[in-house]
Amino acid sequence: MDTNARLQSFKIILHFLLCVVLIGCSIDSPLEGSFTSPVPKSDSSQDSDTGDTLRILATMENQSSIIDEYQKKFPDRAVLWDYATGDAFLQKLGATPAPDLVIAGNELLSIISGFDLFEDVGIGPYHAGELIQKKWFNGLTLTPFQSIDGQSLIAIPKDFPMEGTFYRADILKEYGFPSDPEELGEFMEHPDNWILLAETLKSHDIGVIGYTHDVLNMAAAGYGYFDHYGNYARNTENLVPYASLMLDIERKGLDSNWNMWDDKGQQAIRDSKLVMLYMGEWGWDLIKQWDPDHYGQWKFTRPPFNAYWANGGFFFSIMKASPNKSAAWEYVQLSMEMEGPYRESLTGWKWHPDVRNHWSSPLAVKAEEIWSKQLQNLINTDISGSHLLQTMETKTLEELGNDLKILNGLFNLSNRTDVNHE
Numbered sequence: 146m147d148t149n150a151r152l153q154s155f156k157i158i159l160h161f162l163l164c165v166v167l168i169g170c171s172i173d174s175p176l177e178g179s180f181t182s183p184v185p186k187s188d189s190s191q192d193s194d195t196g197d198t199l200r201i202l203a204t205m206e207n208q209s210s211i212i213d214e215y216q217k218k219f220p221d222r223a224v225l226w227d228y229a230t231g232d233a234f235l236q237k238l239g240a241t242p243a244p245d246l247v248i249a250g251n252e253l254l255s256i257i258s259g260f261d262l263f264e265d266v267g268i269g270p271y272h273a274g275e276l277i278q279k280k281w282f283n284g285l286t287l288t289p290f291q292s293i294d295g296q297s298l299i300a301i302p303k304d305f306p307m308e309g310t311f312y313r314a315d316i317l318k319e320y321g322f323p324s325d326p327e328e329l330g331e332f333m334e335h336p337d338n339w340i341l342l343a344e345t346l347k348s349h350d351i352g353v354i355g356y357t358h359d360v361l362n363m364a365a366a367g368y369g370y371f372d373h374y375g376n377y378a379r380n381t382e383n384l385v386p387y388a389s390l391m392l393d394i395e396r397k398g399l400d401s402n403w404n405m406w407d408d409k410g411q412q413a414i415r416d417s418k419l420v421m422l423y424m425g426e427w428g429w430d431l432i433k434q435w436d437p438d439h440y441g442q443w444k445f446t447r448p449p450f451n452a453y454w455a456n457g458g459f460f461f462s463i464m465k466a467s468p469n470k471s472a473a474w475e476y477v478q479l480s481m482e483m484e485g486p487y488r489e490s491l492t493g494w495k496w497h498p499d500v501r502n503h504w505s506s507p508l509a510v511k512a513e514e515i516w517s518k519q520l521q522n523l524i525n526t527d528i529s530g531s532h533l534l535q536t537m538e539t540k541t542l543e544e545l546g547n548d549l550k551i552l553n554g555l556f557n558l559s560n561r562t563d564v565n566h567e
Contacts, residue, residue, distance in 0.1 A: 199476060200246070215479055244467070248461055255510065258505035258506065266463060282488070283497040285305060288504055290302060293552075299462055303459040307491070310422070312420060314442055320349070334450060336390040340394065351419075353419075354400050361384070365384055365387070379538070387530075401419055520537075
């Protein structure tokens with residue numbers, strides 16, 4: 146894509162951002178300086194709850210048990226749940242009347258990080274940062290839920306299902322590898338151990354990885370694509386061993402080429418030919434569906450290489466333009482309270498403190514497309530791990546360089562400081 150086309154594409158994104166912000170001008174959000182500058186104090190008519198309907202815009206189907214409990218607690222309030230995805234969801238963020246509360250998939254955090262539409266829930270009356278880190282989650286970093294300039298906490302994780310490793314404990318034990326979840330997690334911290342496992346099982350026609358590029362994708366998942374100053378974040382010495390490991394797996398042909406999401410891959414799972422699967426904690430129901438005969442032999446542990454990150458999940462955001470902010474906040478608190486025992490029961494609860502700081506960026510979606518394309522192009526070349534990462538950075542900056550300059554200028558990321566909302 147040439148420079149003019151890149152700039153035009155990015156201008157379309159910025160145009161949408163501007164349109165959405167301008168739609169919200171009734172709340173007097175200033176456009177100078179940053180899209181995410183603080184909202185001036187509203188007048189009394191805007192600051193009070195005037196409606197008797199809580200409007201929820203969500204990318205998930207409604208949760209009737211929580212709504213029922215909410216309406217028992219607040220019988221005079223109706224709940225209007227508007228389900229939308231894709232472009233329809235983004236357009237409805239700027240609708241009139243505005244939704245009071247947004248519930249959306251965690252994959253949208255990067256996209257909304259530049260929108261000046263959401264309450265800073267890190268400050269009063271919410272003080273959600275402390276609740277996230279000390280009550281609702283276990284020391285989880287706040288960085289993925291901040292605005293792009295780091296000045297506001299614009300989202301609250303509803304859930305944060307940790308990525309992990311599902312594995313056939315009986316088969317690993319048969320071939321002399323740890324079968325206990327904690328012991329296996331510790332064993333897989335080291336690339337040399339992981340490739341020994343892959344080589345040994347592959348010699349018996351058993352796979353532990355679907356595709357070669359999955360190795361580096363797992364290791365890099367928690368890094369994001371840009372740091373809090375807007376610099377590219379995935380060309381780091383910490384990732385070199387895993388880039389090298391991926392290339393070694395490709396050269397040795399240790400991938401299984403089975404996709405757990407298709408019929409052939411699921412048959413391989415049933416046939417005990419694919420014995421390690423990497424997905425979120427929600428995967429137990431899928432394991433039961435895919436391999437009911439061996440369900441009791443499957444166990445779950447942390448991801449290889451201590452690559453802690455979420456797979457799926459949702460977040461809450463309260464709209465600045467909402468006349469029902471306190472009603473929206475009460476819904477959030479009730480939902481978090483009702484689902485608390487389930488969150489705390491998950492294996493990944495104890496991994497929250499190990500999740501890396503991960504800064505959101507509206508350009509992350511495009512950066513991921515470039516990353517995936519370059520992995521496919523480079524994986525069969527005679528290249529070192531460090532050279533691969535450098536080449537991927539170069540290609541990313543070639544395609545996004547001008548867009549990054551525009552974005553960093555708009556949000557003044559070079560002078561960014563992160564706000565502690567506790």
